[in-house]
Amino acid sequence: MQPHLPEPQALVALVDALRALPGVGVRTARRMAYHLLQHDPDAAHNLSNALELALNNLQHCEKCNGFTQEVICPTCVSPNRDTSLLCVVETAADQNIIESTHNYKGLYFVLMGRIAPLEGMGANEIQLARLLERACDGLVREVILATNFTAEGDTTAHYLSEVLRAKGLSVTRIARGVPAGSEIEYVDAGTVAWALMERKPA
Amino acid sequence: MQPHLPEPQALVALVDALRALPGVGVRTARRMAYHLLQHDPDAAHNLSNALELALNNLQHCEKCNGFTQEVICPTCVSPNRDTSLLCVVETAADQNIIESTHNYKGLYFVLMGRIAPLEGMGANEIQLARLLERACDGLVREVILATNFTAEGDTTAHYLSEVLRAKGLSVTRIARGVPAGSEIEYVDAGTVAWALMERKPA
Ligand SMILES: [Zn+2]
Ligand SMILES: [Zn+2]
Numbered sequence: 001m002q003p004h005l006p007e008p009q010a011l012v013a014l015v016d017a018l019r020a021l022p023g024v025g026v027r028t029a030r031r032m033a034y035h036l037l038q039h040d041p042d043a044a045h046n047l048s049n050a051l052e053l054a055l056n057n058l059q060h061c062e063k064c065n066g067f068t069q070e071v072i073c074p075t076c077v078s079p080n081r082d083t084s085l086l087c088v089v090e091t092a093a094d095q096n097i098i099e100s101t102h103n104y105k106g107l108y109f110v111l112m113g114r115i116a117p118l119e120g121m122g123a124n125e126i127q128l129a130r131l132l133e134r135a136c137d138g139l140v141r142e143v144i145l146a147t148n149f150t151a152e153g154d155t156t157a158h159y160l161s162e163v164l165r166a167k168g169l170s171v172t173r174i175a176r177g178v179p180a181g182s183e184i185e186y187v188d189a190g191t192v193a194w195a196l197m198e199r200k201p202a
Numbered sequence: 203m204q205p206h207l208p209e210p211q212a213l214v215a216l217v218d219a220l221r222a223l224p225g226v227g228v229r230t231a232r233r234m235a236y237h238l239l240q241h242d243p244d245a246a247h248n249l250s251n252a253l254e255l256a257l258n259n260l261q262h263c264e265k266c267n268g269f270t271q272e273v274i275c276p277t278c279v280s281p282n283r284d285t286s287l288l289c290v291v292e293t294a295a296d297q298n299i300i301e302s303t304h305n306y307k308g309l310y311f312v313l314m315g316r317i318a319p320l321e322g323m324g325a326n327e328i329q330l331a332r333l334l335e336r337a338c339d340g341l342v343r344e345v346i347l348a349t350n351f352t353a354e355g356d357t358t359a360h361y362l363s364e365v366l367r368a369k370g371l372s373v374t375r376i377a378r379g380v381p382a383g384s385e386i387e388y389v390d391a392g393t394v395a396w397a398l399m400e401r402k403p404a
Contacts, residue, residue, distance in 0.1 A: 007298075008271040010252075010259040017252035020245035021220075022237045023230070034294055035224045036253070037260060037269060038314050043222035044253045050212075050219035051250035054235070055243055057212040067239060069210040092236055096209075112240050 011037075063134060065127060066092050066110040075108065082106045084141040088131065088160060090114050090148055098146060106144070109134055114147055114156040126156065128163070135169055142170040149176050149194075213239075265336060267329060268294050268312040277310065284308045286343040290333065290362060292316045292350055300348060308346070311336055316349055316358040328358065330365070337371055344372040351378050351396075 011033060018029035036044040060066070061073035068074075075081065085106025089095045095108050111126045135143055143164050147153035161171045177195040178187050187195075213235060220231035238246040262268070263275035270276075277283065287308025291297045297310050313328040337345055345366050349355035363373045379397035380389050389397075 006276040008260055008269055008275075010256045010271060011269050014252040014256040017245070017249040018223075020238075020242060020249060021234045023233075028225070030295055030298075031225075032223045033256070034269075036222075037256060038293075040222060041257055043219070044257055047219040047222060048250040048253035048257075050216040051238070051246045054212045054216040054239060055246055055250075058210055058239060067210055067213050067236075069212060073210075074208040091240075093232055096232075 060112075064108045064110055065112060065130065066095060066108065080105070083139040085144065086135055086140045086142070087144040087146050089146045090153065090156070094146060094148075107140075111147070111156070114152045115159055116152040116155075121152075123159070128160075131160070132163065132167065135164055136167055140169065142172060145171065145173045262314075266310045266312055267314060267332065268297060268310065282307070285341040287346065288337055288342045288344070289346040289348050291348045292355065292358070296348060296350075309342075313349070313358070316352075316354045317361055318354040318357075323354075325361070330362075333362070334365065334369065337366055338369055342371065344374060347373065347375045 014033045014037075015026065015029045018024055018032050019026060021029075024032070036047075057069050058067045059069070059071075061068040061071075061076055063072050063076040066073055066075070082105045085104075086109055087095075087098060087104060087106055088109045088111060089098065090111050090113065092110055092112075095110055098104050098108075109131050111131070113121055113126050115121055115123065115126060134140075143160075145157040145160055147156045147160075157173055161173070164171045176191075176198060178184060178191060184192060216235045216239075217228065217231045220226055220234050221228060223231075226234070238249075259271050260269045261271070261273075263270040263273075263278055265274050265278040268275055268277070284307045287306075288311055289297075289300060289306060289308055290311045290313060291300065292313050292315065294312055294314075297312055300306050300310075311333050313333070315323055315328050317323055317325065317328060336342075345362075347359040347362055349358045349362075359375055363375070366373045378393075378400060380386060380393060386394060
């Protein structure tokens with residue numbers, strides 16, 4: 001729905017700016033703008049400031065490439081992590097989910113993307129050189145590839161495994177299968193097919 | 203999902219600020235933050251500026267209560283509108299949709315809300331005094347109530363019709379019925395019931 005009113009320019013500009021958020025169309029953007037202006041101007045100020053603060057204060061960790069306010073992030077400098085394990089993820093969100101399992105004590109490398117030739121994402125865009133340097137620090141023994149099980153995530157994992165193995169590193173991929181707690185009847189057939197193919201001794 | 207990483211404070215603050223947007227939970231907010239920081243810092247700057255600009259430049263039109271950068275909005279000052287008709291809507295978004303029909307040439311009053319006692323929204327919150335003053339300018343002959351067909355929207359319309367009628371104004375309500383272009387089979391029963399009750403001579 002295009003606007004039909006002679007809307008004030010500042011409102012049009014705000015709606016346009018909100019549309020840059022992922023998953024936000026013009027209708028949602030307009031609802032957000034009206035909400036902020038009418039009911040929550042404090043939140044609007046707060047969001048404006050938080051955006052500037054984040055842009056000015058966040059950088060990529062020199063070791064893991066994740067977002068941090070320091071040169072090296074708290075996770076990478078922690079003495080409690082296993083320096084022989086390096087888990088490669090596509091995004092900081094994926095890293096977060098793995099951390100939430102409380103089951104992994106190694107370190108991370110955040111690609112901040114994945115190889116997707118159609119989108120112009122190649123080895124350079126995913127900072128391959130930095131990953132190789134990181135993985136070859138002499139401490140890392142195993143690189144765990146935790147990219148998504150999508151076409152691009154699989155391509156990325158395949159490519160990285162070749163390159164990292166050539167460096168003499170042990171490379172593994174997280175398991176693909178039926179989600180824990182789910183009933184097979186309700187899982188998509190592709191997933192079940194993978195779970196069958198990648199079956200393990202019981 | 204709560205964050206489990208020692209996330210940088212500026213990132214936590216940005217995620218929190220984004221959650222103030224309607225319909226945005228912590229997971230979506232984090233996805234938005236990562237997207238802006240990683241892929242679109244220009245959009246983040248732009249959004250920050252647009253928020254401040256909107257907060258600083260938009261005000262409520264003295265006549266219709268809609269958002270405007272002037273004291274009186276372009277719609278209210280237009281010489282091409284029928285000053286005898288005043289359409290009351292809940293939000294600027296509703297006004298927009300009515301404008302998009304190109305079928306209404308009267309003026310508007312935007313409540314910027316509706317009566318909802320449970321949410322502490324009463325007659326004062328919907329600027330009743332301003333609406334009455336506006337409707338009693340001597341030019342308005344008919345007030346068209348275009349609040350939503352929800353419990354709150356109906357309550358608001360009922361209340362406004364009493365008050366406005368007491369001022370000697372003609373008050374109408376937009377029609378409720380089966381949406382144009384829809385097949386009755388697929389319309390919810392409540393709507394069909396209303397369409398039957400509010401049937402008109404064919
Ligand atoms: Zn790090
Ligand atoms: Zn106006």
